[in-house]
Amino acid sequence: MVEITNLTKLFGDNKVLDIDHLTIPEGDFVGLVGNNGAGKTTLFRLMFDLLKRDSGTVLIDGADVTASEDWKARCGVYLDNSFLIDYLGPEEFFYFIGKTYGMTKDEVDARLETFHQFMNGEILGTKKFIRDMSMGNKQKIGIVAAMLHSPRLLVLDEPFNFLDPSSQIRIKEILHAYNAATGATVIISSHNLNHTIDVCTRILLLEKGYIIKDIPAQDAGSRRQLEEYFDITDKTYE
Amino acid sequence: MxxxxxxxxxxxxxxxxxxxxxxxxxxxxxxxxxxxxxxxxxxxxxxxxxxxxxxxxxxxxxxxxxxxxxxxxxxxxxxxxxxxxxxxxxxxxxxxxxxxxxxxxxxxxxxxxxxxxxxxxxxxxxxxxxxxxxxxxxxxxxxxxxxxxxxxxxxxxxxxxxxxxxxxxxxxxxxxxxxxxxxxxxxxxxxxxxxxxxxxxxxxxxxxxxxxxxxxxxxxxxxxxxxxxxxxxxxxxxxxxxAAKVEKRKSVTDYSFFDRFGEVGAYMKLEMKMVVRNKNCRSQFIMGCAAILLFVVLLYMDLYTTTFMQSFVICYVFSVLGVIMLSGVMSYEGNYIDCLLVRRVSILTLLRAKYYLHCLFALLPMVFVIPLMVDGQQTFGRCLALLLFTCGIIFPLVLQLAVYNKKSAPLNDSVNVKSSSASGIATVITMAALTVPSIILTVLTIFFEPLTVTLVLALTGIAGIGTSDWWLKDIYKRFTARKYANLDGYRATR
Incomplete structure (x- = not known):
């Protein structure tokens, strides 16, 4: 599904990303973890040709993302607020996004129905523009829009941010079910280790632009490895 | 300190x-x-x-x-x-x-x-x-x-x-x-x-x-x-x-008229909503209409007696709204550019939609100049020719800024904005769009019969409109070539 080779990105003289080789097969549920500045968002931006790479290639389904736009129809992405057109109402936004993928209004409505519980009655039918909504609801709109056309590759940057605890659990369930039911590849980044380990099948640990660990999430030792890396094992404070 | x-x-x-x-x-x-x-x-x-x-x-x-x-x-x-x-x-x-x-x-x-x-x-x-x-x-x-x-x-x-x-x-x-x-x-x-x-x-x-x-x-x-x-x-x-005040609207206009135009229609709807729902875009529209009105009044009062000034002002009547609104092309979209770029050829469709919608807006001056036509100051043919010239020559010129504008413009904030200055090339293109057509019209008026002038304006305009798909694709191609630099600029100025 995704194949990355010799991908590098420099900001000035500072190398912020350097990935020799990474393959993410169809159906994987990958969690990207790392401290601030590790290069998670940069990797996502490079994956979808939103940033100029200094070297290397990103192939989605065998096609270089910079050479064609065919991958766009199969991908769903939500990285931040710049993925929202905030002067639209949520319904208008979903219909617009649906239309860009060739979906009819009825198809969009039917798809939105599956997110009914996640949206919790706070998004549809409110007659508010997106710009007037809370950060949490904006996050929900972004996630739903990315999943609207049932993409084969779904990428979400920190999807648990701004969400209340019950919505965090709900989105975990939705992503897990989506991956299991459709066999789609899902890649998320998160600072929440518990959620990431719970939901992902594979975890990539990024440090200063390098992938330093590639571990199966369900492995009993993976939590320990990550906790040790992030230095969050039980401590006694004087 | x-x-x-x-x-x-x-x-x-x-x-x-x-x-x-x-x-x-x-x-x-x-x-x-x-x-x-x-x-x-x-x-x-x-x-x-x-x-x-x-x-x-x-x-x-x-x-x-x-x-x-x-x-x-x-x-x-x-x-x-x-x-x-x-x-x-x-x-x-x-x-x-x-x-x-x-x-x-x-x-x-x-x-x-x-x-x-x-x-x-x-x-x-x-x-x-x-x-x-x-x-x-x-x-x-x-x-x-x-x-x-x-x-x-x-x-x-x-x-x-x-x-x-x-x-x-x-x-x-x-x-x-x-x-x-x-x-x-x-x-x-x-x-x-x-x-x-x-x-x-x-x-x-x-x-x-x-x-x-x-x-x-x-x-x-x-x-x-x-x-x-x-x-x-x-x-x-x-x-x-x-900023803490949440707006709730009784009714929201959907502009479903544009639905009949398929994908381009969806983007025309988006553009229309952008103009109507955001304070800064709305202000530009109102300012453009006010400028048209002002120029029409000036012409109606017969204040300009020289060919040069008359040509300038009548050109402005048709071009000013489009130039004001399109000089910031892609700057407002800079706020949600990532949303557009992860979808297939959306920027090209957006450019087409912008062009078509502004061609529709260009009909507004035709309404404003009715008193001038009734008064006999301007002929219908001349006004129609200027409308075609605006859509076919001036708009393609201003839309070149889609390639060069690389700053996000605030949609609503009026005070708390990061930056507002236009780039050098934006100024040059805008000034050219405002002055060059007037100079062309003046020169034509001096050397040719009114009918010839009207025909030249109309035919060049029609040529520009007829080739719009080609030049819009060219703008899109050049926008794509500068995409990374522009994206950096958009992100830095949000």
């Missing part, structure tokens, strides 16, 4: 402006432009005293400077509207820091006032003052004369802050500077014998009672400073508190 830090931030904000940060060419162009402006001012500073002396032997040059002071100030404020920011730009990061609000606002206003632009006027006034005032009143008076002139420039800067903030809040406030400067200048021309002596006296006082006039101008400066402070403070407070 916090004052120094705040002033330094203003300098860094300017220096690191994404429009030219990292681009040596852009920097060279900006510095070259500044140097040329300073050079011209210096030249005027030396030439004008002599010229005034010959043209108005009954007066001293400083009398005439006093007489036309308001014209200088009106030109100065016009330049500021094009390039200068308000002091409250980017104020949010400081607002909750333990810095007194009064101190913060005063320092930000000071940062705005101590701009290089204000100092550049010295290139004009120093030679002028020392050539005209020194010989009568000595170097000290000339120095005070220079200081008084600079005080007027700073007062003008403060008035600009007030006007700009009010205009950003509601576009109808544009009437304030128009009335303020326009009425004095109009009075100067209409009631020359009554009004001119007042301003000549001002020029005389600046030289003869230099220190007293300087003191008086400083008192006025202090009063205007207080007024500007009050406006900035009030507006800032209102804008910050309105």
């Amino acid at each position: 916090i004052a120094f830090d705040l002033l330094k931030h203003r300098y860094l904000e300017y220096k690191r402006n994404p429009q030219f940060y990292g681009s040596t060419f852009a920097k060279v162009m900006i510095y070259l432009g500044g140097a040329m402006f300073a050079g011209y001012l210096l030249l005027f500073g030396f030439l004008i005293p002599k010229m005034f002396g010959e043209l108005f032997p009954a007066f001293e040059p400083y009398h005439m400077l006093g007489k036309w002071m308001f014209i200088i100030l009106a030109a100065d404020v016009l330049i500021r509207f094009m390039y200068q920011k308000t002091p409250s730009s980017n104020l949010k990061p400081y607002f909750l820091l333990p810095i007194g609000k009064r101190k913060l606002l005063n320092l930000l206003m000071l940062g705005n006032v101590v701009s290089l632009y204000n100092a550049i006027w010295l290139f004009f006034i120093v030679p002028f003052a020392f050539m005209t005032v020194t010989k009568f009143y000595g170097a000290g008076a000339a120095f005070a004369f220079v200081c008084t002139f600079e005080a007027f420039i700073v007062i003008n800067n403060l008035l600009y802050i007030i006007f700009r903030i009010l205009v950003n809040r509601t576009i109808f406030s544009i009437l304030l500077p128009v009335v303020f400067y326009g009425s004095v200048i109009a009075a100067l021309f209409a009631f020359d014998e009554t009004v001119s002596p007042l301003f000549i006296t001002l020029g005389d006082a600046m030289a003869a009672n230099a220190w007293l006039t300087l003191t008086a101008s400083l008192v006025v400066l202090a009063a205007v400073w207080l007024l500007a402070y009050k406006v900035v403070e009030t507006t800032m407070q209102q804008e910050l508190s309105s």
Whole structure:
């Protein structure tokens, strides 16, 4: 599904990303973890040709993302607020996004129905523009829009941010079910280790632009490895 | 010292402006432009005293400077509207820091006032003052004369802050500077014998009672400073508190008319909603319509008798709305560009939608010019030809800015914006779009029969419209080639 080779990105003289080789097969549920500045968002931006790479290639389904736009129809992405057109109402936004993928209004409505519980009655039918909504609801709109056309590759940057605890659990369930039911590849980044380990099948640990660990999430030792890396094992404070 | 830090931030904000940060060419162009402006001012500073002396032997040059002071100030404020920011730009990061609000606002206003632009006027006034005032009143008076002139420039800067903030809040406030400067200048021309002596006296006082006039101008400066402070403070407070206010609408117009045009229709709908629902886009639309109305009224009143001026104004009637609205093309989209770029050829569809919608908007002037057609001043054929020329030649020219604009423009924020200055190339293209067609029309009108002129305009317009798919694809191709640099700029200015 995704194949990355010799991908590098420099900001000035500072190398912020350097990935020799990474393959993410169809159906994987990958969690990207790392401290601030590790290069998670940069990797996502490079994956979808939103940033100029200094070297290397990103192939989605065998096609270089910079050479064609065919991958766009199969991908769903939500990285931040710049993925929202905030002067639209949520319904208008979903219909617009649906239309860009060739979906009819009825198809969009039917798809939105599956997110009914996640949206919790706070998004549809409110007659508010997106710009007037809370950060949490904006996050929900972004996630739903990315999943609207049932993409084969779904990428979400920190999807648990701004969400209340019950919505965090709900989105975990939705992503897990989506991956299991459709066999789609899902890649998320998160600072929440518990959620990431719970939901992902594979975890990539990024440090200063390098992938330093590639571990199966369900492995009993993976939590320990990550906790040790992030230095969050039980401590006694004087 | 916090004052120094705040002033330094203003300098860094300017220096690191994404429009030219990292681009040596852009920097060279900006510095070259500044140097040329300073050079011209210096030249005027030396030439004008002599010229005034010959043209108005009954007066001293400083009398005439006093007489036309308001014209200088009106030109100065016009330049500021094009390039200068308000002091409250980017104020949010400081607002909750333990810095007194009064101190913060005063320092930000000071940062705005101590701009290089204000100092550049010295290139004009120093030679002028020392050539005209020194010989009568000595170097000290000339120095005070220079200081008084600079005080007027700073007062003008403060008035600009007030006007700009009010205009950003509601576009109808544009009437304030128009009335303020326009009425004095109009009075100067209409009631020359009554009004001119007042301003000549001002020029005389600046030289003869230099220190007293300087003191008086400083008192006025202090009063205007207080007024500007009050406006900035009030507006800032209102804008910050309105951020927490959640709007709920009774009904939302969907513009479903555009649904019939498929994917392009979806983007036309998006464009329409952008214009209607966002304060800054809406203001541009209203300003464009007001400008059309103004030009039509001017033509109707038969104020312009030369072919050149008539050509200029009738061209503006058709092009001004499109030029105003399209000169910021892609800047508003910079706020949600990632959303568009992860979807297939969406930018090309967006460009098509923009073009088609603005061609529809271009029909508006046809309505405005009906009185001129009824009056017999303009023929239907000429107006139709100008409409086609606008859509086929002027719009393709302005839409080139989709390639070069790389700053996100705030959709609604009026005070708390990061940056507002246009790039050099945007200014050049906009000016070309406003002037070149008028020059073409003038030349055609001088050399050819009216029917030939109409046919040439219509046919070139139709050619432009007919090839729109080709040139829109070309713009898209060049936009894609500059995509990464533009994306960096959009992100840096959100």
